[in-house]
Amino acid sequence: MAILKIARMGHPILARPAEAVDDPSAPEIQRLIDDMIETMQDANAAGLAAPQVHAPLRVVVFHVPAARAESEEGVVPVSVLLNPVIQPLDAGTQVGYEGCLSLPGLTGAVPRWCRIRYAGLDRDGRPVDCLAEGFHARVVQHECDHLDGILYPQRMPDLGRFGFVEEMRRGLDREG
Template sequence: MALLKIARMGHPVLLGRATPVQDPTSPAIRQLIEDMIETMEDASGAGLAAPQVHIPLRLFIYTVPEARSSEGDPPRAADALINPVLTPIGDEIAVRTEGCLSIPGWRGAVPRHARVRYEGLDRHGEPVSGEATGFLALVLQHENDHLDGILYPMRMTDLRLLGFEQEMARYGLGVGS
């Protein structure tokens, strides 16, 4: 396994639409998933999309750490979602503070759907689907955006709530993080 270099905001790989994974069970994809999990864990992240590691494929990994879990949104070990499709459930929007491994040190308040349905393939290439709320819904939407060339500041409606993580914590400017 290997740590992968994470692309930072400004790199063109983060702005394009990723292409579907043709063979989700190939050894190269399995190795990529393992390397991405190791990279995400090393960077203390909760998600990482393939474009963030300079590979423009429709694949991301995610986790729900114990500290971010809640009732109805239990902890989850790291897993992958390959060729994902996300569909909002209802009209409820939640505004929560997000960070991104491609925008280190920054956080911003982002409106997201409170509930989403997800479909795709897991890390073994098996079909998976379900509904997500809470932190999991946020992570899935954030990572799925990376597959379409969207970074979280592009979703923000109030740029006054974008800032350095340390400053926002110092002055209590986070929202529902």
């Protein structure tokens, strides 16, 4: 396994749609998945999409650690999703601050659907069909956006709520 280099905002691979994975069992796909998981864990991230590691494929890995879960039932172990499709379950959205390995040191307030259903394949090619809400829904939407060439600032209606993490924290501390 290997720690992969992260593409940063401005790299063309992050601006174009990724291609579907035809054979989840292919050795190069399995190696990519293993390397993505190791890279995500090394970066202490909640998720990672293949385009972020210079692979133009519809592959995401993610997890919801206890510290980010709304309840014990909200913890999600490391998960792999190939060729995902997202469906909002209602019109409800919530704004939350997000970060991204491709925009190091930055954060912004992004509206996301509160409740979604996502489907796709797991690393063994088995069908996945899952309901998600809260942070789980947010991380899946964020990572799947990468597969469509979208970075979170493109979802932000107010760029006044976009900036460097440490500056944004200072601003919030002054307001509080």
